[in-house]
Amino acid sequence: LKIEGIIPPLVTPFREDGRLDLPAFEANFDVYSEHGLGGYLVLGSNGEAAVLEEEEKLALVSLARARSDGRLVVAGTGLESTRATIALTLKAADRGADAALVLTPHYYKARMTPDALRRHFEAVAEASPIPILAYSVPAVTGLLWPVALSAALAEHPRIAGMKESSGDVGLLGRIVAAAPRSFRVICGSGPVLYPALCVGASAGILAVACCAPGPAVALYEAWKTGDHARARRIHEGLVPLATAVTSTYGVAGLKQAMTLAGFKGGQVRAPLLPVSAEASAELRDLLPQAEAAAVV
Amino acid sequence: LKIEGIIPPLVTPFREDGRLDLPAFEANFDVYSEHGLGGYLVLGSNGEAAVLEEEEKLALVSLARARSDGRLVVAGTGLESTRATIALTLKAADRGADAALVLTPHYYKARMTPDALRRHFEAVAEASPIPILAYSVPAVTGLLWPVALSAALAEHPRIAGMKESSGDVGLLGRIVAAAPRSFRVICGSGPVLYPALCVGASAGILAVACCAPGPAVALYEAWKTGDHARARRIHEGLVPLATAVTSTYGVAGLKQAMTLAGFKGGQVRAPLLPVSAEASAELRDLLPQAEAAAVV
Amino acid sequence: LKIEGIIPPLVTPFREDGRLDLPAFEANFDVYSEHGLGGYLVLGSNGEAAVLEEEEKLALVSLARARSDGRLVVAGTGLESTRATIALTLKAADRGADAALVLTPHYYKARMTPDALRRHFEAVAEASPIPILAYSVPAVTGLLWPVALSAALAEHPRIAGMKESSGDVGLLGRIVAAAPRSFRVICGSGPVLYPALCVGASAGILAVACCAPGPAVALYEAWKTGDHARARRIHEGLVPLATAVTSTYGVAGLKQAMTLAGFKGGQVRAPLLPVSAEASAELRDLLPQAEAAAVV
């Protein structure tokens, strides 16, 4: 499984009445396809997978597959139970996903020992027809990733790597160092993409890539070609926007930034609330700043 | 809605192959019905609701209703999305639940402001035919309960109170003090039942009541009749077991303690793992200690 | 060492220019002496020991001894190094302190294992001519108290108990249960005094006792005589003030509440800042509410 470059975690646009807006979801590919992206993630945290029904999820996988121009399609299939995760992974594979992103179960977080997590990921990988990627996002799960777990998981032929979304560059580097090179570590936090690449991340699945794919790809390319001065410049222009659409305003902020940038962001689903007018104004200012840094 | 006394959060026994064991679930009522309990909670955290399918959930509600001898049946119906929570609440009411326990949504925890939570609970209460109880359990959700939210929710005629499972007696007391008397605050942490009753909890939904219903009810009765010396004595005998079946060993520990006490605990569902033989031996020692304290 | 009842952690009044105001410190005893207090703590967190010079500390101990009417005088002598803590304990004993309150060292908090803490407390107790009390205050130190440490410390003849200021009633109860009865556990958090007494605290060292000694003593007496209805009523009246002068506004709030109540609070020392006018107005409202609850 080749995982490289910048991969947007696609949002799921909803209509005002809360129903799925598949045409809006589809329309965004028209622009994304022009940007040299490394693939697409559907059903991630930014895709509001936590509030989607199974039939909605599968419709989104099918559509992403159809519109991906052969690029990588990763589908988020992690659920709290191992058996339910396996069932959804099989269905996502059936709809054409190239790989599954499996979130750490976290409801019973005090019980999610390294051993329990290892068994979970291995059981899913064992049953899955497609490669899986583990997904650690402590801001959601409250679980810190045990570094040694990566090395253990890397031994399974269908565990291809992980998405590391803590924003802790030191931790990401230790994970890279502890696992074999074949285990790909994907940076899941836009504000630290540049330093994460420096310490060994092989790709970025980043909210900011949904609303500003150009600068995100430009940063990756600059780093790839060894132009660190340019990479750092784009990084500095991108950080405020990347922070705003994640820790500051979350999915609703990302969707609003997408709408402001000409994409179809759509509504969020309750209990999420739309962002305020002030937040929207702030996002409107940050978008051109990110674009400008990549132009110079 | 009258919520008083001790309410066990019923476990969901699974067979070795991971399937639901409804006869085991049903058999436990034979003993519970002899204990002067205040009702039953089905589909709580200890009921492993997070790993149940919807059809399994509804079968459990129906069975609890049938076996409750007219006692209160509360069903856990909280999901991440508001619309899904409403849909499940309607179905649980249809199966005979007297009230719904609605967990705070928490996947997007950084966005779960007091306003977002209030809208969520009010939307569910507005659509629900039965009273609802909010459910705060920070060890699972990572969300601290905002004290002022209780007073706001109390204004809705179908929000009857909340289950407060932080184990923070000071917080529980502040919630009691901030809300009108009609808003019932239920202690969700066995190790602090006695001090929680002292500062105003009206009931206890406690894991330990699943494996040691006698001592739990005895503690409640002692407090109710003003026998604080006896209440504290039972409290001290119960705390080690109550701690073991929650923070130390979790649901798997509770199920094992139930099995050791003659109930049908059954297996846990993956990714949860069964407890070790050492843990089992420890639980075997703690059970009689809890029973003994209530006898004196 | 008899430690019972309510013990105010005396504040250290400063003049506008930052210098110690010993006459103000002394004047407060005129009122305290009328209240049936169990003794005095000098050089605690509320006494701003962290910003006092050694000669200032010793002057305060001497003055407290002189004005205590034979009541217990406890002096805070904990410093980061073991040898410095021993040296200060010896000097405090020489100035007449009956016991020393020894804060957990916490600068190197990741290294403060149960073993390191035990050696520290035992070394101080070994060298001290007076009994010592361990002092755990996680909001300051970031260290959670290991329950088993209490039982270990209780074996030393000059370690008389501890002040537990986490506000976690469950933890306080577990400490009481784990140690022999001779090891006294003192509640260090006013908002949970009542439930802490219920689970076994033998005394309270409480900021709120500095500005509202009457209600604090009344609550303790009500509990002592088994009048739980009255104890809970005073508790509810006292909690808002007790919360305001600790977690909400800290030492500066306590000093302002004292000044409003007719005591001599004096200024705080930088970097602490005085409270705002709004905070002062809030404190002015909370004081009579606390007094009223104890009158009924």
Add this chain to the structure above:
Amino acid sequence: LKIEGIIPPLVTPFREDGRLDLPAFEANFDVYSEHGLGGYLVLGSNGEAAVLEEEEKLALVSLARARSDGRLVVAGTGLESTRATIALTLKAADRGADAALVLTPHYYKARMTPDALRRHFEAVAEASPIPILAYSVPAVTGLLWPVALSAALAEHPRIAGMKESSGDVGLLGRIVAAAPRSFRVICGSGPVLYPALCVGASAGILAVACCAPGPAVALYEAWKTGDHARARRIHEGLVPLATAVTSTYGVAGLKQAMTLAGFKGGQVRAPLLPVSAEASAELRDLLPQAEAAAVV
């Protein structure tokens, strides 16, 4: 004030009896002086300033000044009270310190608002004859650094920058971006030196530089000259040792690593404890690994 390159936070060797070992402290300069270091920090966290008496501190400043060969000497002078910090800063300047490193006060951490911290640092800078550097180390203080504070402090002509020891590269980058270029941000965490340099740190004050100055300086030089491949290689060799002498084993681990590397580490002062034989064996293995990475 020119702050560049690698600066070891000098340890303070103690004798077996706990007394200061000044000859050991002095001897380490013989080796350090050969390594192209950017200067020295005396009285930092690794210097055990928290357990030193004032006269000991001043003796160490004098000795560092005398042995520094004209390199920068920074002295840690932060104490809990503003007035005591000012007094110590004046004395350190008098003994020849070029700059003072001022730790955030943290005993009353809930009160250390951005405003309180700003006033503290400005008061010290105002009174100080030498430039000051703010010092944020959340693992010790429990205080997160407010990004906007850096920009505010940068306006004072004698606040030259800060030491940022959270290990959070994203935060360090945001601080760099928010402040003017004249405000130097020094990385205080060896395991993230390389990515921190990438996002704008201008120097590193790193425990690992005390026991492995060669590789630390080599990493800095590789980054400085744009040789990112070499920088990352040294980084990967250095991280395990840098982690071991900080978060894993702390000051005692650092001192033992120094002793193993031929420096004079000396003993720690109680309540710190020496490391175990197993820890020592681990450090013995990590030292050559760090050196080897810099040789290639």
